[in-house]
Amino acid sequence: MPLCYIEEFLATTDESNEEPVSKHSPKSGEIICKHKDKGFEHFAHGLCEKCYNKFTKLSGGLEGGSVPPAFQRAEKKRLEAAKRAEEAAAAKEAALEESLCDTQNSEVESAMTPRKGLSGDKSSKMGSEGLINDSMPPKDPEEGGLLLPESSCTAVISVFFF
Structure with missing residues (x-):
């Protein structure tokens, strides 16, 4: 079947080559x-x-x-897809940063919370207030530390020991 199409194509090509093309x-x-x-x-x-x-x-x-319309449509779709991907990445990054700040703040709060049996004299009260900022240099993940992005996440923690 394909052979028939090839023969037909070649015959049509020969016919069109015989006709003079107007160049004016x-x-x-x-x-x-x-x-x-x-x-x-x-x-x-x-x-x-x-x-x-x-x-x-x-x-x-x-x-x-x-620029042909088909190319314009394809380019418009490509730009819209790139914009959506960029917006999704930015939203994901913001959510991850917020999650890391919450995790870090909860870890600091739990480290500062007094444990039972550690309080000495109940008559002495000690208050401390600390300012924790996560813009310190990140630890290397290969050494077991967390690689945290620099952010404006700051927590003020007040701890009282009784």
């Missing part, structure tokens, strides 16, 4: 579009206004740097 431009005002016998006026490039508008819509026009 249409005369000024001459219409060469499908409306040439219907009395339409010449608009541009041998086309009536209707055919010219259709041509520019489909091809993107004749100006240098014109």
Whole structure:
């Protein structure tokens, strides 16, 4: 079956090679579009206004740097997808940063909370207030530390021992 198509293609190619190709431009005002016998006026490039508008819509026009509509649609989709991916990454990063701040703050609070049996004299009260900021240099993850991003996450912790 494919052999038949190839033979038909070759025969059509031979026929089209035998026909001379006109290399002259249409005369000024001459219409060469499908409306040439219907009395339409010449608009541009041998086309009536209707055919010219259709041509520019489909091809993107004749100006240098014109981008065909199919490419414009594909480029628009690509840019929208890239924007959505960027927004999703930013939202994920913000959520991760907030989660790390919450985790760090809860770890600091639990470390500062007094444990039973550690309080000495009940008559002495000791109050301390600490300011913890996570903008310290991050630890190397290979050494077992957490690699935390620098952020504006700051916690004020008040601990009282009784």
